[in-house]
Amino acid sequence: MVANAHSLDSPALPPPRSETGAIGWARENLFNSRFNGVLTVLAAIAIILTLWFSIRWAASEADWKVVTRLGSQFVIGQYNTESACPGQNCAWRPQVGLLLGIFLLGMAWGVAGKSIAKPVALTAAIAVSAMAFVPYSLDRMGWDTRLLLLANLPAVFAGLALARYTPLGNVRGIILAGVAAFSLTLVLLGGWVPGLQPVPVLRWGGLLLNVILAVAGIALSLPIGILLALGRRSHLPVVKTLCVVFIEVFRGVPLITLLFMSQVVVPLAFPQDFSQNSLFRAAIVITLFSSAYMAENIRGGLQSLHPGQAEAARALGLHGWQITFLISLPQAIRNVIPAIVGQFIALFKDTSLVYIIGMLDVVEIGRAFIQGxxxxxxxxxxxxxxxxxxxxxxTYGMSYVSRRVEQNLGVGTR
Amino acid sequence: MTTEGIPQFLTYQGIPLWRHVRVLQWALQIVSGVLVVVLVTWFFFNIGNAINERDIPYGFSFLQRAYQTPIGHSFIPYSPSNTFLYAFLAALTNTIIVSIIGVILATILGTFIGVARLSDNWIVSKLATAFIEFFRNVPLLVQLFFWFYVVLALPPIREGYAIAGRLFINNSGVSTPWPAAPSAPAAAAWIALAAFSVIAGVSLYKRLTRRETMTGKTSYPVLYGAIAAVAIGIVSWFVVAAAFGQAPLVISNPEPHGAFGRLAGGFTAPAGLIALMIGLVMYTAAFMAEIVRAGITAVGKGQTEAAKALGLSPLKALRHVTFPQALRVIIPPMISQYLNLTKNSSLAGAIGYSDVTNIAKTMTQTAPAVSIFVMVMIAYLAISLTYSLIGNLYNRRVRIRGR
Structure with missing residues (x-):
């Protein structure tokens, strides 16, 4: 009895060793049944073998010379070649675009404060600046190129300061700055100002081309998609039919077919002296294609809303446009963030299809090099x-950021 | 002062017309309709002008002309003397067959990975996650090129791998034994009878399953269904063989032929087709796995727990309880993945496989581009509609029936 009473005062014994720590975790997650035990062992063997062979291959057998040989061509394609930009060194122009992009990230950091924007801006700036120390020969790029790359680190802080200490430090300011920066980049790249050597758009290439197409597509396909979704849900028969036909036709045909046909058929549909360029056409086709999908995503979001939301807004005295843009759309978009970002990612991946109209994006640069x-x-x-x-x-970065944004907005928890 | 005698619209005192909702709506409709009509007319006018001025061919009369260009690979026999129409249909057959096989393989792989992603085994679930995150985030084009150059890096035909002297793997593709029909009517007769035997087997399976659920008597529906199908198939084989004096199908083996060791006989899938198949299946399966996962998690946890409480094994619970309910959530997005796979098969041209887009692209060099554009659009829209139709019919069968 006495011994028992004594033991009541003594601290509780810890759980057995086999239920805690690494062993407990392994028992719980790897060996909780005979079937799972076998699976674990098989999977572990497969992983170890794969890793072993792929690391050995990557380190000894693989020949990465093709990557270092192409080097900066992956980034800007044949933009800075003698034939594209005769007599001048044009490498600084895309670099200014890059600086502006990093600057905008800095602004986003300043506006959003402690959120995913900060690590993204810092990581991007540091990664880009670190490129300055890549030892490989950068074609016609010299120390000035490396200095401009290093300037990205100050750029991010300049953006941060601008957002913190000037009236531009809000979402509207970022959108304004973004539009200005994108237009400036396009003008610089094209050399469409007196004194600069014009560079034909067919020479824009590499990752630069993918990013330009993706940024333009993302910026335009969201508003067009919203309009199409609203049109498809409208009660006006003419508007509704037009939107349905547009969406279904663009969703029913592969992008590559549309891109190719835009090259062959669209020039016929405009007067002969109508100036056109393939970059512009590609951007329009990709944007329209993407906005058809975007419209369906947003329609899904609108359908997920309870009709009580719109009714409550009406009871409060808001009228049609106010209900749509202040009540329904913000909630609808919040509900389908993953689908929208998924579409952005798809759009970015789809920019690799412009090879079909003879543009040298980052994939085609490599493939053409191998073929030649x-x-x-x-x-x-x-x-x-x-x-x-x-x-x-x-793409993984985009989906990671979207997941963090969703967490911050509290989707699914409110 | 009276308003009598004056038409009503002159004395209208309601909401001003420029702010009247109904008027505005009608104005919007008319303006947008007229705009689109004007734009489309303008395009056609310009195309007509271009046709006249630049002497561009138009119309569909080219379809009866001989195409006179070889096609890299086609599932139906093709020779360059065939017409444009036949060549287009051969290419369309390639697209459809690639799409159907791809859809079946991707569904199997995607379901498998989706279930693995939900496994309570940490390693298995992380492996599935890694697969999904990698394959769906890399452009299909890059993946296709990768697989294509992997196949091209295989040894050439004469030094290629030959497995058991039947299966040949080399840098021009994979050759396997394949059934060949010595006489077409015999083969057709047997295939019709075989289809009948499958139908008979399935209906027997259904009858026995119903008996089992209604009476509780063990009836072995799968076993008896399979026996019935195989038995009728074998019997009809001998009947057909006796009636036509030869076997309906024989196995044709690929064999090295001629000075370069080229393989004749059997079925050869060219490098482009192999790469296209692997790439499409891996890429689409990654998306399907996420759909399957979402469908399974959408089924309430109580269902799984109830199944467990009834003594069903995890696999049986998945098969009989979770999956049938998850299907309702899975099917609509799955159909759109089927469509995506079909549309993505148009990337075949990049790795030199002759799908319908690739052949249409080549055809525009010798035939009117606008007509071909219309044909390609109609072909893809028809495939899309067919998939949607089948999917929606199936969806109607599995949806929750209100009582």
């Missing part, structure tokens, strides 16, 4: 693994 230089044919695998990683960084 058969001695590199054996290292095609390395090239496409490299390209896969480059795209993956962008």
């Amino acid at each position: 230089n058969p001695e590199y044919l054996a290292s095609a695998k390395e090239l496409f693994i490299f390209l896969a990683i480059v795209f993956w960084i962008f």
Whole structure:
């Protein structure tokens, strides 16, 4: 009895060793049944073998010369070649665009404060600046190129300061600055100001081309998609029919077919002296294609709203446009953020299809190089693994940011 | 002062017309309708002008002309003397077959990975996550090029791998034994009878399943269904063989032929087709896995727990309880993935496979582009509509029936 009473006062024994720590975790998550135990062992063996062979291949057998050989062409394509930009060094122009982009990220950091914007802006600025120390020969790029790359680190802080200490530090300011920066970049790249050597858009290439198409597409396809979604839900028969036909036709045909046909058929549909360029056409086709999908996503979001929202707004005295733009759309868009970002990611991936109209995006630069230089044919695998990683960084980054934004907005918890 | 005698619209004192909702709505409709009509007319006018001025061919009469260009690979026999129409249909057949096989393989792989993603085994679920996050975030084009150059890096035909002397793997593709029909009517007769045997087997399976659920008697529906199908198939084989004096189908083996060791016989899937298939299946399966996962998580946890309480094994619970309910959530997005796979098969041209877009692109060099554009659009829209129709019919069968 006494011994028992004593033991009541003594602290409770810890759980057995086999239920806590690494062993407990493994029992819980890896070996909780005989079937799972076998699966774990098989999967572990498969992972170890795959890792072993791929690391050995990547380190010893793989020949990464094709990647270093192409170097800056991945980024700007043939923009800075002698034929594109004769007599001048044009490498600084895309770099100014990059600086402006990093500057905008800094502004976003200043506006959004402690959120995902800060790590994104800092990581991007540091990663880009670190490119200045890449030892490979950067074609016609010299120390000035490397200095401009280093300038990205101050740029992010300049953006931060502008957002913190001037009246531009709000969402409207960022949108204004973004539009200005994008237009300035386009003007610089094209050399459409006196004194600059004009560079034909067919020479814009590499990742630069993918990013320009993606940014233009993302910025335009969201508003067009919203309008199409509203049109499809409207009660006006003519407007509704037009929107349904547009959406279904663009969703029913592959983008590559549309892009190719835009090259062959669209020039016929305009007067002969109508000035056109393939970049512009590609941007329009990609944007329209993407906005058809965007419209369906947003329609899904609008359908997920309880009709009580619109009725309550009407009872409060708001009228049609106010209900749509102040009550329904903000909630609808918040509900379908993953789908919208998924569409942005799809759009970014789809920019690789412009090869069909003869533009040299980052994928086509590599493929054309392999085709033109058969001695590199054996290292095609390395090239496409490299390209896969480059795209993956962008697309996974986008989906990661979207998940964090969703968390901050409290989707699904309110 | 009286208003009598004056028409009513002159004395209208309601909301001003420029702020009247109904007037505004009608104005919007008329303006947008007229705009679109004007734009489309303008385009056609310009196309007509271009046709006249630049002497561009138009119309569909080219369809009866011989195409006179070889097609890289086609599932139906094709020779360059065939017409444009036949060549277009051959390419369309390629697209449809790639799409159907791709859809089946991707559904199987996607379901498997989606279930693995939800496994309570940490390693398995993380492996599935890694697969999904990698394959859906890399452009399909990059993946296709990767697989294509992997196949091209295989040894050439004469030094290629030959497995058991039947299966040949080399840099021009994969060759396998394939059934060949010595006489077409015999093969057609047997295939019709075989289809009948499958139908018979399935209906027997359904009858026995119903008996089992109604009476509780163990009836082995799968076993008896399979026996019935196979038995009728074998019997009809011998009947057809006796009636026509030869076997309806024989196995044709690929065999090295001629000076370069080229393979004749069997079925050869060219490098482009292999790469296209692997790329499409992996890419689409990654998206499908997420759909399957979302569908399974949408089924209430109580359902799984109830199944467990009834003593069903995890696999049986998945098969009989979770999956049938998850299907309702899974099917609509799955159909749109089927459509995506079909549309994505148009990337085949990049790796030299002759799908309908690729052949249409080549055809525009010798035939009117606008007509071909219309044909390609109609082809893809028809495929899309067919998939949607089948999907919606199936969806209607599995949806919750209100009582």
